[in-house]
Amino acid sequence: MKTKTDERATAEKFPRHIAAQSEDFNQWYTDVVTKGDLADYSPIKGCMVIKPYGYALWENIQRVLDGMIKETGHQNAYFPLFIPESFLKKEKEHVEGFSPELAVVTIAGGKELEEPLVVRPTSETIIYSMFAKWVHSYRDLPLLINQWANVVRWEKRTRLFLRTTEFLWQEGHTAHTTFDEAQGETLKMLGIYKKFAEEFLALPVIDGQKSESEKFAGAYATYSLEAMMKDNKALQSATSHNLGQNFAKAFGITFLDRDNLEQHVWQTSWGLSTRIIGAIIMTHGDERGLIMPPRIAPLQVVIVPIFSDEQKNVAILDAAQEIARDLAARDISAQIDDRTQETPGFKFNEWELKGVPMRIEIGARDMAQHAVTLVRRDTGKKESVAHNKVVAEVVALLQDIQRNLFTAAKERMEQHIFPVQSFAELKESMAEPKGFAVGGWCGSAVCEAAMKEKTGATIRNIPFHHYGTFTHCVGCGKKAAHTAIFAKAY
Numbered sequence: 062m063k064t065k066t067d068e069r070a071t072a073e074k075f076p077r078h079i080a081a082q083s084e085d086f087n088q089w090y091t092d093v094v095t096k097g098d099l100a101d102y103s104p105i106k107g108c109m110v111i112k113p114y115g116y117a118l119w120e121n122i123q124r125v126l127d128g129m130i131k132e133t134g135h136q137n138a139y140f141p142l143f144i145p146e147s148f149l150k151k152e153k154e155h156v157e158g159f160s161p162e163l164a165v166v167t168i169a170g171g172k173e174l175e176e177p178l179v180v181r182p183t184s185e186t187i188i189y190s191m192f193a194k195w196v197h198s199y200r201d202l203p204l205l206i207n208q209w210a211n212v213v214r215w216e217k218r219t220r221l222f223l224r225t226t227e228f229l230w231q232e233g234h235t236a237h238t239t240f241d242e243a244q245g246e247t248l249k250m251l252g253i254y255k256k257f258a259e260e261f262l263a264l265p266v267i268d269g270q271k272s273e274s275e276k277f278a279g280a281y282a283t284y285s286l287e288a289m290m291k292d293n294k295a296l297q298s299a300t301s302h303n304l305g306q307n308f309a310k311a312f313g314i315t316f317l318d319r320d321n322l323e324q325h326v327w328q329t330s331w332g333l334s335t336r337i338i339g340a341i342i343m344t345h346g347d348e349r350g351l352i353m354p355p356r357i358a359p360l361q362v363v364i365v366p367i368f369s370d371e372q373k374n375v376a377i378l379d380a381a382q383e384i385a386r387d388l389a390a391r392d393i394s395a396q397i398d399d400r401t402q403e404t405p406g407f408k409f410n411e412w413e414l415k416g417v418p419m420r421i422e423i424g425a426r427d428m429a430q431h432a433v434t435l436v437r438r439d440t441g442k443k444e445s446v447a448h449n450k451v452v453a454e455v456v457a458l459l460q461d462i463q464r465n466l467f468t469a470a471k472e473r474m475e476q477h478i479f480p481v482q483s484f485a486e487l488k489e490s491m492a493e494p495k496g497f498a499v500g501g502w503c504g505s506a507v508c509e510a511a512m513k514e515k516t517g518a519t520i521r522n523i524p525f526h527h528y529g530t531f532t533h534c535v536g537c538g539k540k541a542a543h544t545a546i547f548a549k550a551y
């Protein structure tokens with residue numbers, strides 16, 4: 062039997078202490094990522110190692126989103142990591158946008174290359190060089206391709222998951238016969254991302270169009286999802302681009318239409334990356350650590366048998382194994398933590414830090430009552446449930462946790478969106494960001510840049526949702542052309 066003194070000693074040596082979220086949000090973030098076993102720093106500056114627990118989360122994201130991408134008619138393919146430098150230069154805005162962050166291979170196989178190879182920062186150019194070979198007729202369209210890959214952007218300042226030199230993502234690339242069809246695809250995929258974010262990640266998002274200066278380099282128009290983190294900053298969670306015919310013209314992707322006339326295709330590209338993991342962490346996490354939404358959690362239930370001494374109790378362990386089997390039969394992932402060298406309190410802390418949505422405790426007292434204790438990670442609420450009702454109750458509670466996380470995040474976001482009528486109001490609200498400001502914007506890039514310079518906030522997007530009528534630009538006071546969402550952002 063462990064004594065109170067032993068418990069205290071355990072707490073003191075507990076290696077997983079995390080900074081207070083309310084006091085130092087940035088340190089809290091780093092602590093939960095590293096101590097929650099999601100990722101670690103690598104020997105290469107700016108690159109991260111995604112640890113098994115974090116990678117399991119990414120695999121769940123991949124599995125669900127991949128299913129949604131395929132359901133909407135897209136097929137997966139894979140293109141080379143290297144892109145001939147000349148390809149990037151074919152679309153002027155594209156190369157200008159990406160040049161500062163390119164990694165370039167000039168020597169390979171011991172020889173200087175005739176043409177340097179860029180490590181892909183995104184794959185439009187390499188993929189579209191192939192589209193030009195594959196598309197001949199309107200019968201070849203639409204061409205709907207998705208790729209799961211790593212990309213490299215040489216970032217100056219990096220943070221685990223949020224901004225890393227190498228990151229993982231999916232990038233969709235499509236070609237169509239008309240502008241309208243490409244626009245429909247662009248918005249359809251933004252809608253798929255929104256559904257995925259809200260229903261699986263429990264992330265409420267604001268969908269809308271990016272300003273000209275914030276759009277993707279080479280796009281005709283960019284649309285984004287913006288999520289609000291608990292420190293009131295925005296995190297761009299996915300983007301979808303209508304590329305118009307910019308790349309089609311640069312790469313000569315043409316087709317013969319029904320009248321046998323040669324036309325350029327209309328294109329889209331869209332992506333979601335490992336950055337979204339940062340959004341999950343900073344939307345749901347609390348003072349105790351991470352909180353994983355059940356539908357995407359690497360582990361949904363942890364079962365902690367509570368032994369009365371340092372010996373495993375066979376009856377308790379049998380009960381735990383039976384519950385784990387029953388949960389597995391309902392496709393619920395469960396793990397038994399039967400370590401004897403750690404106290405139950407240590408284990409509770411550890412699994413709470415890792416954000417496992419539910420804990421099942423089974424001790425001698427529970428056994429005597431043919432019951433177990435269920436503990437929710439989101440509210441901390443405990444309940445005793447009879448053995449024969451455990452599975453049904455866990456299923457119901459996981460659904461309730463999923464709903465509760467989304468509702469809480471949505472309410473929080475709505476409470477932190479506020480209208481601004483003047484520049485003074487915008488500036489004041491962004492000093493210590495109070496949330497997202499909604500206000501009028503004249504549409505001028507110069508005015509937009511000046512607001513960014515003076516407040517540190519950017520136009521996140523021009524939202525589809527109607528937040529009210531704003532007649533004047535908060536930046537310059539001229540007539541407003543749009544209603545925009547302003548925020549400080551990751």
Ligand SMILES: [Zn+2]
Pocket residue numbers: 502503504505508509534535536537538539
């Ligand atoms: Zn203005």
